[in-house]
Amino acid sequence: AQTVTQSQPEMSVQEAETVTLSCTYDTSENNYYLFWYKQPPSRQMILVIRQEAYKQQNATENRFSVNFQKAAKSFSLKISDSQLGDTAMYFCAFTPGGSYIPTFGRGTSLIVHP
């Protein structure tokens, strides 16, 4: 069974600074997908970024980027130039290729301070 671990229950950062959220996972699969989802106070879950395991290049979406270390089974999210609107719960998720059952971490609560 796959597991996803987010070791930081809470994080905080000053506006305009950079913060990194950690995620590790455990799997015997070689083909899989990794995701970061954001849940703001409105509670609407939004996809932030997606990474295919077979791609060595780290995914980037504007101010959001990942550091994907396949051998270490690590998938951290870096938020650059943090904005107040980035305040949210962030969930790391894993889906094996060919499966439709994602596994979520317990989440990291990020607060961006003005």
Next chain:
Amino acid sequence: SQTIHQWPATLVQPVGSPLSLECTVEGTSNPNLYWYRQAAGRGLQLLFYSVGIGQISSEVPQNLSASRPQDRQFILSSKKLLLSDSGFYLCALTAPNEKLFFGSGTQLSVL
């Protein structure tokens, strides 16, 4: 693009009462559909998923059930609610590239 309609946004029910939460989707055919529950401030627990009409898989034994009477309709039900059924319920679908789209959720309070 896919759209998920989930209602109601908030629901307060007495213990022992029945429950029916409905989720409908637009903009896609034959989606994989999911019901998740989120405890206060914590992670997501997968309750049910469906890969097609009438096909339901349960991940957690409980007094909840799910049905998929139509391709784009997914219903979460209970005959008698328990206090422990309180939580935030999210409907989701899988897009072709395996990312999840979520509905806006229903906050259920069982009193």
